[in-house]
Amino acid sequence: MMGLPQVVTMREVGTRDGIQSLGAFVPTEQKIEMANALARTGLTRIEVTSFVSPKAVPQMADAAVVMGAIERPPGLSWEPLVPNLVGARRALEARSDRLVVVLAASDTFNLKNIKMTVDDSLTGIAQIIPVAREAGVPVSAGIATSFGCPYEGDVPEVRVQEIVGRLLELGVDEVGLADTTGMANPVQVERMLGGIRSRWPEVPFGLHFHNTRGMGLANVVAGLRTGVQIYDASIGGIGGCPFAPKATGNVSTEDVVHMLHEMGIETGLDLDALIRCAQRMSEILGRDLPGQVMKAGPVGIRHAA
Ligand code: COA
Ligand code: ZN
Numbered sequence: 001m002m003g004l005p006q007v008v009t010m011r012e013v014g015t016r017d018g019i020q021s022l023g024a025f026v027p028t029e030q031k032i033e034m035a036n037a038l039a040r041t042g043l044t045r046i047e048v049t050s051f052v053s054p055k056a057v058p059q060m061a062d063a064a065v066v067m068g069a070i071e072r073p074p075g076l077s078w079e080p081l082v083p084n085l086v087g088a089r090r091a092l093e094a095r096s097d098r099l100v101v102v103l104a105a106s107d108t109f110n111l112k113n114i115k116m117t118v119d120d121s122l123t124g125i126a127q128i129i130p131v132a133r134e135a136g137v138p139v140s141a142g143i144a145t146s147f148g149c150p151y152e153g154d155v156p157e158v159r160v161q162e163i164v165g166r167l168l169e170l171g172v173d174e175v176g177l178a179d180t181t182g183m184a185n186p187v188q189v190e191r192m193l194g195g196i197r198s199r200w201p202e203v204p205f206g207l208h209f210h211n212t213r214g215m216g217l218a219n220v221v222a223g224l225r226t227g228v229q230i231y232d233a234s235i236g237g238i239g240g241c242p243f244a245p246k247a248t249g250n251v252s253t254e255d256v257v258h259m260l261h262e263m264g265i266e267t268g269l270d271l272d273a274l275i276r277c278a279q280r281m282s283e284i285l286g287r288d289l290p291g292q293v294m295k296a297g298p299v300g301i302r303h304a305a
Contacts, residue, residue, distance in 0.1 A: 005229045007266045010253060011045040011176075011206065012038050014234035014281065015066075016081055017250055020050065020059050021242040022285070028062040030284045032069045035078075037280060038235060039070065041273040045077045047100060047232070051087035057242060067094035081142070083114045088128040092135045099132050101125050101172070102142045105160050106149035109180070113144065113243040122166055129171045140174040141167045142208065147192065148183030150245050157192055164196060174204045176232065179219065181244045182212025186222035193226035206230035209251045211237060211290065216251035217259055224265070231256060236278035236289030252291035254278050258298055271298060 015035050019026050035048050048070065054061035063080060070078060072095075079098035082088045091099055103121035104110040110118050125141065132139045145152075146160050164175050177192070189207070196205060207223045207230070209216045220231055237252030254274040257267050271293075278294040 003227075004224045004263070004265065005227055006264075007229065007268075008224075008260055009045060009230050010043060010257060010267055010269060011047060011079075011230060011232045012043050012235060012253055013047040013208070013232045013250060014038065014236065014238060014253065016047045016050050016060070017232075017240070018234040018236070018238035018281075019285075020057050021240045021247070022059055025059060026284065028065050028069075031062065031066050034235075034277065034281060034284065035066065035070045037273075037277050039073060039076055041277060042267075042269040044075055044268070045079060045098075047081055048078050050081035050083075051090040051094070052081070052083050064090060064094045067091075067096065079140070082128070084116075084124050085127050085131065088131055092132065092137060096137060098138045098140060099128065100140045100142050100176070101128055102144060103163070104144040104149070104180075105155045105163055106145045106152045108151040109145045109149050109244065112151070113241070118163065122163075122170070125167065125172070126170050133171070138174075139172050140176060140206070141172040142176040142178050142206075143167075144178045144180045144241075146177040146184075147179040147188060148181070150181045150183075150247075157195060160192065161196060161199065164200070168200065168203060174206065174230070176206035176208050176230070178208035178232075179210055180241055181247045182210040182215060184209065184219050185215055186218045189219045189222035190225055193223055193228055197226050197228070204230060206232060208232035210239065210248060211251050212246065212248045217255065220251060220256055220259070233257075235274065235291075236281045236294060237291040238281065238285070238289055249290045252278070252289075252293070254293050255291055258293045262299060 234250035240247035
């Protein structure tokens, strides 16, 4: 395929999106172990946790402890998700390298997820940005339900563009579009990102896909065709949002990285180390994970005839 980016940056979200909706509390020690193991695979960006209400998401109640214990190698950005100013202040206190503010494109989902309208989220983000700036910490924004809402259905492209425009006016320096419940298809992704990237060619955009309906990797390729170079993924393909019905795992980090490497696209990541992380995550959670390359191995392996 002509014109695909030659280099991609992966953002690992496994210890956040991956486990936030699990019922059984994953011990803090194991979250820290996994975060540090991921940090040794060559990843440069890890959405390690979220500073959200522990009543809303009990699994993330240990965010500050996790942030206090992780290794801090140079070049690695630990970038937790924050829903509001309280979360932003907690995340800055915990020495975050970047904040990821979150809102949705649809009001119904935003109200379920963070109990505010989209407009109120934007007002909150307007308060977060100066506080982060003061601390010298950059801010990305993630827009949930950008490709469809499990409550409202279709989300018009103009709606997503309007929110992107408002976020950029407020001063976020990167925008991620999230397909929270795996509703996006590749044609839609290419159309949406084509439009957005031609309107804001200088802005870095990221994509966050869930593989809920098996369209995740195809959507990554669609994103590549529009030149997007930042992809969220979770180790082993775990994941899901507690406030989205039927939400399941993100695209699996090692599956995306394997595909990119096979396509000749560089990630700077050690695929074998990622596969070992996925296997360890499977041990920690005590179950099989959706990731496929962790089971089949890379295409390069040869079996005894
Ligand atoms: N971190 C920790 N505690 C927080 C908090 C945060 N970011 N934001 C609010 N709180 C606390 C308040 O201090 C207050 O505590 P109190 O009851 O002891 O006084 C309580 O939570 C309620 O605060 P309020 O501002 O009224 O929050 P809310 O009940 O309207 O909930 C959110 C709003 C955003 C805090 C909550 O919905 C949330 O954390 N959502 C995150 C959902 C999520 O992570 N989804 C998946 C990722 S997209
Ligand atoms: Zn997600």
